[in-house]
Amino acid sequence: MFPWLEKPWKVWLDTFNSGRVPNSIIVSGADGLGKKTFARNMGSLFLCEDPKPDGYCGKCHSCLMLADGTHPDALIIGEGENSTISIDAVRKIGGLVSETPRFGVGKLVIIYNAENMSEAAANALLKVLEEPVGRVLFILTTDDIHRLLPTVLSRSRILRVDSPDFESAKAWMYQNISGDLPNLRYYYRLCGSSPVQTLHFVENDMGKYLDALITSFREFLGDPSAAVDVLDSIDAYLAQAGTWLHDNISKPDVIYRIFYFCLHDIYARKVLQNEKASLILGRISPDNPLMRLDGETIVRLMEDLQGIRDPDGAIPSGMLRLRVLDWLNRAAASF
DSSP states (O other): GGGGHHHHHHHHHHHTTTTOOEEEEEEETTTSOHHHHHHHHHHHHOOOOBBTBOOSSSSSSHHHHHTTTTOTTTTEEEEOOOOOOOHHHHHHHHHHSSSSSSSSSSSEEOOOOOOOOOOHHHHHHHHHHSOSSSSSSEEEEOOOGGOOOOOHTSSSSSEHHHHHHHHHHHHHTTTTTOOOOHHHHHHHHTTTTTTHHHHHHTTTTHHHHHHHHHHHHHHHHOOGGGGGHHHHHHHHHHHHHHTTTOSSSSSSHHHHHHHHHHHHHHHHHHHHHOOOOTTTTTTOOOOOOOGOHHHHHHHHHHHHGGGGGOTTTTOOOHHHHHHHHHHHHHHTTOO
16 A cells, blocks of 8 residues: 555544444545555455454455455446546446345445536435435545535545655655656656656656756747747657556646646746745746746736646647647747
């Protein structure tokens, strides 16, 4: 188990051992922290025929069947899905919870990426949660708890999985990384403070592609006619990123983070007088064009970056290029 999961696991152990298991638990936290595996481990303890004080036995028939996905008293929804969780998927829950448990322990329902439920699906789930159906545990995982229906939230206990601070995460990452990476803190920020995502970032040599992208952006700041080079660097970066990106992190959001942190650090250095702030993969020098901008303009450009993102998921790569080009033109017009 990842070290940053030890605290929430202890909370779950204490809850289970106390006999006060709620009907529904929402496991909430940033993407890439291992929430899916954590939820499955929670379910394993709930269905275990011989639970131990520190967790499930892992050897009983129930544990083995849940591990290989054949447990008749368990239903997992949203596994391997990137799209909306439909009402038909949620309706399967009704069939499960209406049956007598095959193993007499209870029934388990896990919904991964619960924020992807359609409104109809969420309302269908709410009806199931409102009806007493015996010993059933619902575990919902989410990267964005604010997208869940308030009524679902009100009927669930929230178990938060927090991102570890960088120093703690670094200690774990360097157990799997050889050599020194001076820019690891930046990688960690770009990967949403996820140690697992950051490790994938390093393993796929993303630093090289990020360096090329930042270099092209830096050159664009001095010569706006070089916008096409920035777009080509973005394409190269995303082509490589496709080998490690988690399904729930959209490519527009990845690009948004890079430019956002560039501007954020300039703002921190110039306006907030934070001497430790520095541009990603490069020092902030007085002749950096961004340093000529006032705080209000920097904030406006940061807000304009929202146009790169797409709240509904993936967008065509050509459209992403146009959105980035539009933002680059806005940035160039600010000088």
